[in-house]
Amino acid sequence: MDLEQLKRGGVVKLKEKDQFSVWVRAVCCNMDAVKFRKVAELAERYGRGIILLTTRQFPIIPFVHFNDLEAVQRELKEVNLMLDRCGARVRNSDVCYDSNICPLAVTNPLTLGEKLDEFWQKDPGGHKIKTSIVGCPKQCTSPRVLSDIGFVGVAPGRFDVYVGGRLGLRPFIGEKMAEGLNEEECVRVVKNLLDFIHRSGREGERSADLINRLGAEQVRQEITKDLAEKVDYKPYACDTKQSEKIGGTILRIRATAGEVTSAQAQTIADIAEKYGKGFIHFAVRGSAEIPGVKEALIAEIKSELAKVGLGILDSGIDNLQSCFGEYCTNGIVDSRGLLKKIEKLIARLGLNDRDIKISAAGCPNTCAISPISDIGFWGVIEPIVAMEKCNGCGICAKACKVNAIELKDGKAVIDYKKCKWCMDCINACPFESIAGGKRGYAVAVGGRGGYSPADRRGGETRLGKVVAEFLSEAEALELAEKLLEEI
Amino acid sequence: MHKLDLTGVACPMNFVRTKLKLEELQNGELLEVILDDGESIVNVPRSVKDEGHKILEVKKLKGGAFSCLISKG
Ligand code: SF4
Ligand code: SF4
Ligand code: SF4
Numbered sequence: 001m002d003l004e005q006l007k008r009g010g011v012v013k014l015k016e017k018d019q020f021s022v023w024v025r026a027v028c029c030n031m032d033a034v035k036f037r038k039v040a041e042l043a044e045r046y047g048r049g050i051i052l053l054t055t056r057q058f059p060i061i062p063f064v065h066f067n068d069l070e071a072v073q074r075e076l077k078e079v080n081l082m083l084d085r086c087g088a089r090v091r092n093s094d095v096c097y098d099s100n101i102c103p104l105a106v107t108n109p110l111t112l113g114e115k116l117d118e119f120w121q122k123d124p125g126g127h128k129i130k131t132s133i134v135g136c137p138k139q140c141t142s143p144r145v146l147s148d149i150g151f152v153g154v155a156p157g158r159f160d161v162y163v164g165g166r167l168g169l170r171p172f173i174g175e176k177m178a179e180g181l182n183e184e185e186c187v188r189v190v191k192n193l194l195d196f197i198h199r200s201g202r203e204g205e206r207s208a209d210l211i212n213r214l215g216a217e218q219v220r221q222e223i224t225k226d227l228a229e230k231v232d233y234k235p236y237a238c239d240t241k242q243s244e245k246i247g248g249t250i251l252r253i254r255a256t257a258g259e260v261t262s263a264q265a266q267t268i269a270d271i272a273e274k275y276g277k278g279f280i281h282f283a284v285r286g287s288a289e290i291p292g293v294k295e296a297l298i299a300e301i302k303s304e305l306a307k308v309g310l311g312i313l314d315s316g317i318d319n320l321q322s323c324f325g326e327y328c329t330n331g332i333v334d335s336r337g338l339l340k341k342i343e344k345l346i347a348r349l350g351l352n353d354r355d356i357k358i359s360a361a362g363c364p365n366t367c368a369i370s371p372i373s374d375i376g377f378w379g380v381i382e383p384i385v386a387m388e389k390c391n392g393c394g395i396c397a398k399a400c401k402v403n404a405i406e407l408k409d410g411k412a413v414i415d416y417k418k419c420k421w422c423m424d425c426i427n428a429c430p431f432e433s434i435a436g437g438k439r440g441y442a443v444a445v446g447g448r449g450g451y452s453p454a455d456r457r458g459g460e461t462r463l464g465k466v467v468a469e470f471l472s473e474a475e476a477l478e479l480a481e482k483l484l485e486e487i
Numbered sequence: 488m489h490k491l492d493l494t495g496v497a498c499p500m501n502f503v504r505t506k507l508k509l510e511e512l513q514n515g516e517l518l519e520v521i522l523d524d525g526e527s528i529v530n531v532p533r534s535v536k537d538e539g540h541k542i543l544e545v546k547k548l549k550g551g552a553f554s555c556l557i558s559k560g
Contacts, residue, residue, distance in 0.1 A: 013502075013537075015537070017537070017538055125497065204525070204526060329534075395532070398524075398529050424529075428529050428532070430545050431542065432536075
C-alpha cells in the first residue's frame with residue numbers, strides 16, 4: 001500500500017470491515033469516456049459493480065477491500081487518473097459548466113479553477129477548505145453553502161466572493177467578502193485565506209468557524225488584503241476545456257441516489273463518445289451529464305439508455321440525490337433505499353413534471369445537501385448514556401461538534417436541546433457507553449441552493465425549515481407524498 | 488504487550504498503522520497505542536472498534552496525549 005498516497009486522502013473507510021471507498025478525481029468535474037470506462041471496470045473487478053456520483057462532483061468506487069487499494073490506485077494511474085481529496089484538506093475546486101457549453105455563463109469558471117489547482121496539490125492539510133466556482137449568478141453548484149470559498153461569476157473574468165459556506169451540524173451560508181474581483185485577485189484571496197487559517201485557525205477549524213470566532217470584518221480584512229500583489233502559481237490545464245462554443249444540448253442522465261452500475265457507466269461512456277464530445281460532466285445532484293448532444297438524436301439516445309435501465313432528466317424533478325447512506329460509518333438510515341421508494345412514489349403519482357429538488361442523507365452531516373433541497377431528508381438518532389458504563393474519559397465530548405456533552409461528576413451528560421442527533425458520540429465512545437434510542441428521518445422543506453430570477457420559486461440561498469424529526473421510513477414516505485402534492 | 492507510538496501521526500494514517508500492527512497479533516493479544524488529543528483520539532478507537540477489536544482502557548498521559556489499550560478481537 002502506498003502510504004504516502006493515503007496521507008493525501010482519497011480513500012475512506014466504510015461501515016463494513018475492511019471495506020473502503022476510493023474517490024477518483026475528476027478535473028473540472030469532467031471525465032473523458034476512456035477514463036470513466038476504467039472507473040467502471042475497476043468497480044466491477046474490485047468493488048461491487050456500482051459507482052456513486054457524489055455532490056462533490058466526482059465518481060466514487062465503493063466497497064474496495066483494504067488489500068486491493070493499491071491495485072486500484074495503480075490501475076487508475078495507468079489512465080492518468082488520481083485520487084481525489086477528503087478529510088481536513090484543501091479540496092479540488094468544484095465547477096459548473098464551461099462557458100462554451102452553458103448558454104447562461106457570463107465567464108468561464110474553468111479558467112479560475114485551473115489557476116487554483118496548485119493550492120490543493122501543495123496543501124499541507126489540517127483544515128477542510130472547499131472551493132466552488134460558478135459561471136453566473138444562477139449558482140448551479142450552490143457555492144454559498146457548499147464551499148468555504150465560493151466564486152460567483154458576475155461579468156467576464158469577474159467574480160463575487162463568498163466565504164464560510166458549509167452544511168452539516170453547524171450550517172453556515174457564506175458571507176459576501178468581495179465583489180467583482182478579477183481572476184488574479186481571486187487567487188490572492190484563496191492564498192490569503194489559506195495563510196490566515198494556517199496561522200490563526202484552531203485545530204480542525206473551517207472558514208465559518210473563523211467568522212464565528214473573529215467576526216466577518218476581521219476575516220474580510222485578512223483575506224482581501226494585498227489584492228494587487230500577484231501570487232506565483234502554475235495553472236493546470238483542464239483536458240476537457242472547450243476552445244469554442246460546442247452547440248447542441250446537455251443530456252442529463254438520471255442516476256437515482258447518485259448510483260450507476262458498471263454496465264450503465266460503460267453505456268454512458270459510449271454515448272458520450274458517439275453523441276457528445278467524448279466526456280461526461282458530474283453534476284452536484286449526481287446526474288451524469290453529456291454536453292454537445294444534437295437535439296434530434298435524443299430519442300435514439302433514450303432508447304440506447306433504456307436498454308441498461310437508464311433514463312434522462314428532461315424536465316421537472318431533479319436527480320434524487322443521496323450520499324453513502326448506510327454504507328457510511330456515520331450512516332444512521334438507508335437514505336439510498338428511501339430515495340428509490342420515493343422514485344416509485346413519484347412515478348405512481350405521475351408528478352415527474354414538478355420542478356423540485358429532493359435529497360436524502362444518511363445522517364445530519366447532510367452530505368446529500370438535504371437542507372438546500374425543496375424536500376430534504378436525513379437520518380437522526382437519539383443518544384442515551386448508560387451511566388453505569390461511562391468512565392468519564394470525555395472522548396464523546398470531544399467528538400460532539402455542537403458541544404452538547406459535558407462531564408458532570410465524571411459522567412457524560414447530554415444536553416438534548418443542543419443535540420443534533422448525529423451519532424458521533426455513540427461511535428466515538430470506546431466503551432459502548434452511549435446507546436442509540438429512537439432513530440428515523442428528519443425532514444426539512446423549502447431549502448434553496450442558488451438564485452435564479454427565472455425560477456418559479458426564486459429567492460436567495462436558504463436552508464430548509466425542519467418540519468419533522470424521527471419519522472419512520474413509512475411516515476417519511478407519507479409526508480413526501482403530501483409535500484409533493486402541495487408544492 | 489505491544490506498543491505503538493502514534494503521536495504526530497494524523498488521520499487516516501494513525502488508524503492504518505494500528506490496523507497493520509493488529510494484523511500481526513494473535514486474538515486476545517494486547518496493543519497499547521499512544522494517540523494525540525483531538526481528531527486522533529476521537530477517530531482511532533472508533534475505527535478499531537468497528538473492526539471488531541475491544542478497547543480495554545483509555546488514559547490521559549502527561550503532555551496531553553492518550554494511551555489506548557486494545558485487545559485484538
Ligand atoms: S451524510 Fe452522513 S451518512 Fe451520508 S455520507 Fe455524509 S457522513 Fe456519511
Ligand atoms: S450529543 Fe452526540 S448525537 Fe448529539 S450532536 Fe453531540 S455527538 Fe451528535
Ligand atoms: S466516551 Fe463513553 S466512557 Fe467516555 S465519557 Fe463519553 S460516554 Fe463516558
